[in-house]
Amino acid sequence: MTFFTHHVNTRKQTEFVNITSEVKKSVADSGIKEGICVVYIPHTTAAVTINEAADPDVVTDIIKEVNKIIPLNDNYKHMEGNSAAHIKSSLFGISTQIPVKNGNLTLGTWQGIFFCEFDGARHRTFHVRILGNSE
Amino acid sequence: MTFFTHHVNTRKQTEFVNITSEVKKSVADSGIKEGICVVYIPHTTAAVTINEAADPDVVTDIIKEVNKIIPLNDNYKHMEGNSAAHIKSSLFGISTQIPVKNGNLTLGTWQGIFFCEFDGARHRTFHVRILGNSE
Amino acid sequence: MTFFTHHVNTRKQTEFVNITSEVKKSVADSGIKEGICVVYIPHTTAAVTINEAADPDVVTDIIKEVNKIIPLNDNYKHMEGNSAAHIKSSLFGISTQIPVKNGNLTLGTWQGIFFCEFDGARHRTFHVRILGNSE
Numbered sequence: 001m002t003f004f005t006h007h008v009n010t011r012k013q014t015e016f017v018n019i020t021s022e023v024k025k026s027v028a029d030s031g032i033k034e035g036i037c038v039v040y041i042p043h044t045t046a047a048v049t050i051n052e053a054a055d056p057d058v059v060t061d062i063i064k065e066v067n068k069i070i071p072l073n074d075n076y077k078h079m080e081g082n083s084a085a086h087i088k089s090s091l092f093g094i095s096t097q098i099p100v101k102n103g104n105l106t107l108g109t110w111q112g113i114f115f116c117e118f119d120g121a122r123h124r125t126f127h128v129r130i131l132g133n134s135e
Numbered sequence: 136m137t138f139f140t141h142h143v144n145t146r147k148q149t150e151f152v153n154i155t156s157e158v159k160k161s162v163a164d165s166g167i168k169e170g171i172c173v174v175y176i177p178h179t180t181a182a183v184t185i186n187e188a189a190d191p192d193v194v195t196d197i198i199k200e201v202n203k204i205i206p207l208n209d210n211y212k213h214m215e216g217n218s219a220a221h222i223k224s225s226l227f228g229i230s231t232q233i234p235v236k237n238g239n240l241t242l243g244t245w246q247g248i249f250f251c252e253f254d255g256a257r258h259r260t261f262h263v264r265i266l267g268n269s270e
Numbered sequence: 271m272t273f274f275t276h277h278v279n280t281r282k283q284t285e286f287v288n289i290t291s292e293v294k295k296s297v298a299d300s301g302i303k304e305g306i307c308v309v310y311i312p313h314t315t316a317a318v319t320i321n322e323a324a325d326p327d328v329v330t331d332i333i334k335e336v337n338k339i340i341p342l343n344d345n346y347k348h349m350e351g352n353s354a355a356h357i358k359s360s361l362f363g364i365s366t367q368i369p370v371k372n373g374n375l376t377l378g379t380w381q382g383i384f385f386c387e388f389d390g391a392r393h394r395t396f397h398v399r400i401l402g403n404s405e
Contacts, residue, residue, distance in 0.1 A: 003169065003236055034273065036308050036399055038171055040234050042243025044187040049360040052314040061346045061353035062360055069204060069339060076196045083196035090184040090197055094246075095231050097365050099310050099399035101273055106397050108312030111364075127241055129171055129234035131266060131401060138304065138371055173306050175369050177378030179322040204339060211331045218331035225319040225332055229381075230367050262376055264306055264369035266401060 002030045004128045010120035014067065016049070016059045017115040019126065023098075024105060026128040033103045035132015040095045042127065045085035045119035047092035053112025066091075085118035092116055100132055137165045139263045145255035149202065151184070151194045152250040154261065158233075159240060161263040168238045170267015175230045177262065180220035180254035182227035188247025201226075220253035227251055235267055272300045274398045280390035284337065286319070286329045287385040289396065293368075294375060296398040303373045305402015310365045312397065315355035315389035317362035323382025336361075355388035362386055370402055 004026040008017050019039075027037050041048050052058040066088060076083035096113070099106045107113075115126060139161040143152050154174075162172050176183050187193040201223060211218035231248070234241045242248075250261055274296040278287050289309075297307050311318050322328040336358060346353035366383070369376045377383075385396060 003234060036401055038232055038234060040232075040241060042241060042246060044185075044193070044243065044245045050314075050364050051356055051360050055348055055350075057346075057348040058314070058353065058356050061348050062357050065340060065344060065346075065353070065357050068344075070200060074200060074203075076192075076200075078190055078192040078196050080190075083193065083200070086186055086193050087197050087200050090186050091226055091361055093228055093231070093363060094185050095233065096363070097232060097308055097310075097367060099273060099308060099397050101399075106310060106312060108314065108395075110314045111312060125243075127234050129236075131171055138369060173367055173369060175367075175376060177376060177381060179320075179328070179378065179380045205335060209335060209338075211327075211335075213325055213327040213331050215325075218328065218335070221321055221328050222332050222335050225321050226361055228363060228366070229320050232367060260378075262369050264371075266306055 002130045006126050008115050008124045010117035010122055010124055013120055014063050015117045015120055018053055018112050019115045020112045023113050023128055027100055027105060027130055030130040031134045032100055032130045032132045033134055035100045036097050037100050038097045038129045040127040042125055045082050045089055047089045047094055047116040048096050049092050049114050049116055050111050052110045054110055082119045088118045137265045141261050143250050143259045145252035145257055145259055148255055149198050150252045150255055153188055153247050154250045155247045158248050158263055162235055162265055165265040166269045167235055167265045167267045168269055170235045171232050172235050173232045173264045175262040177260055180217050180224055181259060182224045182229055182251040183231050184227050184249050184251055185246050187245045189245055217254045223253045272400045276396050278385050278394045280387035280392055280394055283390055284333050285387045285390055288323055288382050289385045290382045293383050293398055297370055297400055300400040301404045302370055302400045302402045303404055305370045306367050307370050308367045308399045310397040312395055315352050315359055317359045317364055317386040318366050319362050319384050319386055320381050322380045324380055352389045358388045
């Protein structure tokens with residue numbers, strides 16, 4: 001199997017959840033040795049990003065600055081009141097891909113994969129598709 | 136065939152055109168059942184994004200807020216006068232990918248695929264590449 | 271071989287380095303004729319983007335405007351002082367993909383691939399993975 005669906009329960013309005021271990025497990029379970037791994041978020045008020053996973057202050061700074069650039073309230077037209085979350089979703093992107101080499105993700109030393117919640121708390125889903133050769 | 140080129144005629148300076156049905160048709164025509172679908176924009180003042188396709192106010196809010204963050208005129212150096220469009224193109228991104236499962240895109244309930252015009256109206260092109268297995 | 275690692279020596283704090291020729295060479299060396307090419311940056315204060323490579327003023331405008339939107343100093347918490355670079359990395363993205371057709375990237379007329387340095391000068395790395403068929 002090369003397609004996996006995972007679940008995340010977010011706990012805050014805006015929160016980045018480290019999902020690196022779930023993605024790594026899917027790569028291992030796929031048996032793919034040489035290829036790519038796609039992480040896909042099927043939501044419109046969430047995103048995926050790859051950034052520093054060592055110092056949690058980095059994620060804190062990203063969230064704070066982005067909330068300053070795209071304010072939660074700014075005379076948006078959309079009635080649900082979560083337009084800022086939709087805008088952030090498009091700017092961060094809902095999909096990313098990482099090469100797989102010798103059965104491992106080619107993540108850099110400081111990189112972790114984050115599920116970005118912009119309209120939580122919610123029960124969320126993400127997909128992992130691995131493509132390539134098992135030898 | 137697993138590579139398709141589509142055309143869009145945009146009608147405004149900034150406009151998001153829903154291209155979900157064209158992408159879905161390419162996936163069906165490819166015969167690929169398990170894999171990924173890449174949407175690629177060969178332009179430098181346009182982009183592709185996946186966001187809510189149900190309420191058109193979401194796209195209206197995205198366009199309005201992004202025009203506020205990246206003003207159309209801001210003492211840009213580039214003589215053609217469309218630097219804001221180039222900046223938006225890089226922030227939204229000119230390429231995205233969606234897993235294909237059982238022959239279908241794994242789009243979420245509210246997700247649609249949009250061609251983002253930032254320097255229209257123009258005659259535009261986008262490519263769809265599907266990769267994977269037909270069984 | 272369908273996986274390649276390249277190196278870039280950046281010379282400024284913020285700088286976009288055109289890496290199109292390195293990526294094209296990897297595609298040629300892979301022998302893949304129909305597929306996709308993934309460019310991946312294993313850093314958290316850099317990114318990759320595809321934008322106009324003809325007029326250097328475009329890149330100048332992108333860098334200037336983005337530095338205005340995300341200031342280098344803004345009471346960030348992260349002690350290393352490079353939070354702005356991390357934020358830009360997430361907004362531009364550390365990975366992109368381009369279809370390969372007849373052995374060539376389907377880049378548009380004006381498109382070039384840029385390594386985006388946001389915390390230089392440094393010795394940097396990027397990966398290229400090509401996936402598809404050699405016939």
